[in-house]
Amino acid sequence: MTATTADKTGARTTEAAEVISGARERIDALDDRIIGLIQERMAVSAVIQEARIGSGGRRVNLSREMEVLSHYSEALGKPGTSLAMTLLELCRGRI
Known part of the structure; x- marks a missing residue:
């Protein structure tokens, strides 16, 4: 295991570094999905706010x-x- 791999993962074995690297890739993919869902939620919320304000309601x-x-x-x-x-x-x- 190289020093760079250990520095990046904090692992002390090659096997652990591989597990951590794979899990981090999954977390990165999940984060991308979460960000997309938040952006979608923001868009839906804007529609609700427009309708509410358009009807004379509060934001x-x-x-x-x-x-x-x-x-x-x-x-x-x-x-x-x-x-x-x-x-x-x-x-x-x-x-």
Whole structure:
């Protein structure tokens, strides 16, 4: 195993470095999918906001946001709440 492989993976064996490298490739692919889904969510949220504002409503529906926060919190615990807050911020657009 080369020093570069050990530096990149933190592994102490070639086998472990291969496992880590393969798993990281999978994580990178998952991250790409997650980013795509977030972008799709942002687009759908923009449609909702346009419809709500067009009908005379407010841009943000706080009761709906609380539902989203609760959903993420129940599924992922406290870090889920932080993740949901970030998603909501991304999807609100500029207020």
